[in-house]
Amino acid sequence: MTETVVAIGTRKGLWLARSADRERWSMEGPHFVMSEVAAVAIDTREGRSGILAGVKSWHWGPTVQVSEDAGRTWTESAERAVAFPPNTGATLERVWQLTLDPNDAAVVWAGVEPHALFRSEDRGSSYQLVRGLWEHPHRPQWEPGGGGGAVHTILPQAGDPERLIVAMSAGGVYRSGDAGASWAPSNPGIRAPYLPENEYPEFGQCVHKVARGAGEGELFAQSHKGVYRSGDDGATWQSIADGLPTDFGFTILAHPRRAGVVWVVPVTDDRERFPPRAQLQVQRSDDAGATWRMQADGLPAGSYTCVLRDAAALDTADPVGLYVGTRNGDVFASSDEGQSFTRIATQLPDVLVVRAARLP
Amino acid sequence: MPSSPIRVILPGLLRDLAGGVGEIEVTDPAPLTVADVLDRAFSVHRILEGKVRDEQGRIRQHVKVFVNGEDATRTAGTATAVPAGARVHIVNAISGG
Numbered sequence A: 001m002t003e004t005v006v007a008i009g010t011r012k013g014l015w016l017a018r019s020a021d022r023e024r025w026s027m028e029g030p031h032f033v034m035s036e037v038a039a040v041a042i043d044t045r046e047g048r049s050g051i052l053a054g055v056k057s058w059h060w061g062p063t064v065q066v067s068e069d070a071g072r073t074w075t076e077s078a079e080r081a082v083a084f085p086p087n088t089g090a091t092l093e094r095v096w097q098l099t100l101d102p103n104d105a106a107v108v109w110a111g112v113e114p115h116a117l118f119r120s121e122d123r124g125s126s127y128q129l130v131r132g133l134w135e136h137p138h139r140p141q142w143e144p145g146g147g148g149g150a151v152h153t154i155l156p157q158a159g160d161p162e163r164l165i166v167a168m169s170a171g172g173v174y175r176s177g178d179a180g181a182s183w184a185p186s187n188p189g190i191r192a193p194y195l196p197e198n199e200y201p202e203f204g205q206c207v208h209k210v211a212r213g214a215g216e217g218e219l220f221a222q223s224h225k226g227v228y229r230s231g232d233d234g235a236t237w238q239s240i241a242d243g244l245p246t247d248f249g250f251t252i253l254a255h256p257r258r259a260g261v262v263w264v265v266p267v268t269d270d271r272e273r274f275p276p277r278a279q280l281q282v283q284r285s286d287d288a289g290a291t292w293r294m295q296a297d298g299l300p301a302g303s304y305t306c307v308l309r310d311a312a313a314l315d316t317a318d319p320v321g322l323y324v325g326t327r328n329g330d331v332f333a334s335s336d337e338g339q340s341f342t343r344i345a346t347q348l349p350d351v352l353v354v355r356a357a358r359l360p
Numbered sequence B: 001m002p003s004s005p006i007r008v009i010l011p012g013l014l015r016d017l018a019g020g021v022g023e024i025e026v027t028d029p030a031p032l033t034v035a036d037v038l039d040r041a042f043s044v045h046r047i048l049e050g051k052v053r054d055e056q057g058r059i060r061q062h063v064k065v066f067v068n069g070e071d072a073t074r075t076a077g078t079a080t081a082v083p084a085g086a087r088v089h090i091v092n093a094i095s096g097g
Helices: B012-017 B034-042 B047-052
Strands: A003-010 A013-019 A026-031 A035-043 A050-057 A061-067 A094-100 A108-113 A116-120 A150-157 A160-169 A172-176 A207-212 A219-223 A226-230 A248-254 A262-267 A282-285 A293-295 A312-314 A322-325 A331-334 A342-345 A351-359 B006-009 B023-026 B063-067 B087-092
Touching (some): A003 A050, A003 A331, A013 A342, A035 A108, A050 A094, A094 A150, A116 A150, A160 A207, A248 A312, A322 A351, B006 B034, B023 B034, B034 B047, B034 B087
Parallel strands (some): A035 A094, A312 A351
Antiparallel strands (some): A003 A013, A003 A351, A013 A026, A035 A050, A094 A108, A108 A150, A150 A160, A207 A219, A312 A322, A331 A342, B006 B023, B063 B087
């Protein structure tokens, strides 16, 4: 029997929600008590039931924990899983993103703080620095966002292992066409209204999250004051913020099979990081951002929480499940693509990451 | 006559990672520093190395190493001399919320 698992990484540990029908949920945890879990990937490639977690202990530093039995037991490399080489002089602060490569079932990518990309060829146990990005001449000019300076988005291209996109706060979007050996900024059209002179710089935008859509070359981005679509694999970007209650937010999700279907979780403003009119909500577009509609059935009014960049996720079932975690420790699940939500967790520590998948 | 072993005393979480071992003995006739002692202690339990020191060899910000009750970070850090027979406590700082 298949099982849907929702991994909930928080400031003080990891919880796992499980359900056979996406209606009744059981909750287990915490794993990694008192450690921050900012990155999770659920590995179902080749029939696996794997979970990887980027874990940071306040005292004992960051690492990657790996489970091959859906989170029941965990191991970590006795050597450092992710470490900067000595000649970089850098030290790992946090693993912000774990992304499974769709072209090679052994490969896992890690986006980290300070701004860097790592690659694993052993299913996520050990990682090597991607020198092409680390040695990019722009790197000294990449600034830390409010949460720190990190590569927070990694988008491999299924069917073409040479093509790879990363995004970072605050550095913007970069693309590689040679499997990470070299990188070029790709931010035309993404506005940076917080900069004093040039609002359309080559790089330096505080892009909060990028999602790959189902259409050919389709990408969606939530930036710091801006929501965008690209139809040419990130070469250019067009605003799709008209019709939204606000252009600010952190997360963005794209339907895994239907082109043009995208969700954002709007936040009133960078000076007022609450839901618009205190109504927690997602905004959905079915036409690539031309029009938007609010989905809030089951989400609370009178809410002054916030949803962070990785604290929302989709599963791949039909209809798609949508999951949203909040900074005040609630997690809401929808099994009908956002039409209605139920609360599946409450009173957790602030939620940093949510990931969902159907296990074999 | 062999010198008295140095005892490296681990806190709870590190004991779990070291398979329940609470103390590691380090015996070496040469004069040792804190860095030397940690190198030798962690040569068997490799996972402890990444917990106590970052990849550039620095003791992590919220970890303290005491030599016979004295905080090494307030003296010569990892270059602090460790005499034969010393007790080296690894302690997680009292911090967080």
